[in-house]
Amino acid sequence: MPRRSAALRQSKAAEVTRVEANPAEVQTGTPYLVPCLLLFAGSGCAALIYEIVWFQLLELVIGSSGISLGLLLAAYMGGLCLGSALLARLVSRVYHPLRVYAFLELGIALFGIAALFLTPVVGRAYISGPVSGTAGLVLRGVVAAVCLLPPTFLMGASLPAMSRWVETTPKGISWLGYLYSANVAGAVTGCLLAGFYLLRFYDLGVATYVAAAINVTVAGLAWALATRASQQPAGGTEVSGGIFNGVQHAPGAPLVFVAVGLSGLTALGAEVVWTRLLSLLLGGTVYTFSIILAVFLLGLWAGSSAGSFMARRLAEPRLALAACQILLAAAIAWTAFTLASVLPYWPVDPLLSLSPWFNFDLDLTRCLRAILPATLLWGASFPLALASAAAEGEDPARLSGSIYAVNTAGSIAGALLFSLVLIPGWGTRVSQEVLIWMAAIGGLMAFAAAIGGRNRTPVWMVGGAAAAIILLTWGLTTTVSDLPWQAMAYGRRVAPILRGLSVASDKLARPLFVGEGINSSVVITQRGEQRFFYVSGKAEASSAPVDMRLQRMMAHVPALLHPSLPDGPRSVLVVGFGAGVTAGSFVPYPEVGNIVVCELESLIPPASDEFFGKENNNVLRDRRTRIVYDDARHYIATTPEKFDIITTDPIHPWVKGTSTLYSKEYYELARSHLNPGGIVAQWLPIYESDEETVKTELATFFSVFPDATVWSNYLQDEGYDLVLVGRKDSSLVDIDALQQRLDRPAYRGVAASLAEVDFHSAVELLASYTGRASDLAPMLAGTPINNDLNLRLQYLAGLGLNSLRSPEIYGNLLTYRKFPDDLLTGKGDRIDSLRSRLGQEHRTF
Amino acid sequence: MLIKYSVSLMVCWLPLSGAAQVICVLGSGASSYKASADQRPSADAMQLVARANAAAKTICVSNCPEVVVFRNTTASNLMLIADAGRAKLVYAPMVFAAVHDRYGDAGIVALVAHALGHALDDGIGAAWIDKAWTTELRADSWAGCTLARSSLSSAEVQAALGALADYPSPSHPKWNFRLQAIGAGYTHCGGAGSKLGAPK
């Protein structure tokens, strides 16, 4: 922003060259504008596919923590901003705008394909550099910038490049607006195409090639068009090809720039806040994220089309801009009200749906209801700002470039401010109040710009209007309320639970802790004697027997299968803290000297320490415990440490972004960080899941650990959990030796920890054996694997989260169970007893 | 659907209303039972209930009470509830899963037999029943009788006794008294005494 205003001041000082457009030339470009709109829609479509692909690629390199995502967004949008601001200065007007555009598109295609192959190379280079502290942060920024700036610079430059095709008359400005809206319409298509088709059925590679093919097609068509259409000089003649040629902006334009910058800031800030809240209410799958983004872009498209239409007809575009921004304040309040006081109470229970597509339909409806009004106004603001800042005869590339650049700079600021500062610091309610104030300030700026040129407007009228706006804004902020904690805890099932139609009845529950962090929202509740821990609208842990059993199994199964009996494992890594019960279950092991916990959300460990201290053995206060706040992929990839046990208990794979902790590459990474004899344990939910999802999860784990075994927590009322165990060696597990170990005085704490969750002996623990890779191979034949390039799992799991098939899935698994004679051994009663228990017919109650 | 779950003594699947009285609770979990969360029983549960039911029917023949079976995840045990003149058997799937895990089919049959014992005791009497016995002991005795008619192997009888011992109601007397009552019912109804013995 400071640099921008400096440039503005300089341009004012520069020599003004005003050339009247030749009326005969005005029409030359216009017949080709309709095909140009189509081309531009193509660019927008490709750009959004790239955005999704690149974020997915780069999150795997620099992690998906809040800071890393902020850096990625800043780099992506920064490139757009720089490209749009600098094109007019770097590319001379002597070139045909369509040819420039064609080159830009070709460049984007090249960079897009290069990113697919070079990002992993950059990733390897990155791992060898510093990863923590300021140096690490700078390096992450450098990686994001190196990978994203070149292509996004070209993307950002395409609007100003193309806009040289029009002239800065009201009609021309209107066309600029249409170009922008065509671009956004393409983006809507790209968002849905990538989210619901390309990445669901194919992978990042195919999505990249499709986007590149669109770029190349667009480039070819643009080139062909260029040879047919004569170059149209739009605003001014080439003076020097230098920096300061062209016409200055209209008087009062700086205020318009502030307004459009604020518009960008509120737009992205709101996108961050609303995505957080909506994904809680809808269930944060890849699909709901695509739907939210698509609705957002759809509103921008419709709004910018309407704004473009108005721009050429309005005598006072600045007043219209002011009105848009002030209405925006009201629209943001509307969204806040809808999100907190309407949508959680809509009678929606996704479990009632026979097909996920009906749920998507409802998601779309709810998004439209909540956010469409505001997005229309943001969309309309852009062309109105173009019209408000335009001076007759100005270089349209410079005009659209600077408006776009300021808008994008505001967007970057908004995204970072809200995701890294306001939400974690003050919560979503205050964030939304800030949004309302900022929109109103934007309105005041545009209002000031509108009346600034007119000396005759009486002071009392101006003052009165400003006071009215301020009063109105204050009134609007008082309507904003917090999202009910129940919505934050129960997420997509809040309505039936509030209504008492679900097991997790709300009546008896009271909140102990409600917090909004950089990455997720957390609620801890008390219901009767039990405490429940919710993240992202989903129960992640609890002190209920079933959950306690699973959480303890995640530690005890790998620890007791560890081959170095009688000494056991010394160092463990726990990925995902949750209530801390898994990490805490390592506390009683006398030989464990090192418990490393890796957790993404810094809000979680202190809260769990306070409310689950008894259940988690106060693990955070144990001197052996060390906590790392990072994305687990990033941490494991960059740490030189190795572990005896790595146990991963992430959130459910239907939550967007989690499937990177269920991918082939993740398992390989974990295996490479195991000491000899080391064990990897992975939580795998079969509730809120379906057959295809579970098969892919199993097949992926088995592809890295061919000797893997499956253990189950079957004391579930509404479903089951599995614990997958991958071992680096294949030694036998002696049930008698295991029982002796549990009987040792030093292991009294371990035995007690097991007994608390109804495992009273080695036999009972080993009776949770459910199967292994070799026996399950026939069931998994031909099952696709979840890898980094396709992240197929999040697309599968996102369709299966409302399935109620866990008893069938579990029953089916058991039909493949055979007694593993070459794994579990022993003499006498114990092994016989285990044999008979594993041979028992499975029943579903 | 209704027909499928009407194995009757006993078993149909109808919503009940009116004042309900809990007659017996097996297991120790604190109950947060909500009748509104009653569900249709699973097929496996019905199969085992039907097994106990078939055995009990050989005792009461034409004078059998009606018992309605429900699955309920808010229950934390197995309950027999008197509701508007009918008996209602509500099971917590978690508890059934745990019992089955440790004692197999016979464990479930035994617990159901005890609950049905309360219902039988309400309608008929038997010579072997000691007048001094509490309702719980009488129900145990009927359970013993039912188990005798269930064609269980020795191992299954042992498992059944284990389950009964492991899942007492809060008001249940000491196990040796219970074993006596169960044994009386078991032997009077034709069970082979050799299959009995101390559980565990």
Ligand SMILES: [Zn+2]
């Ligand atoms: Zn009883």
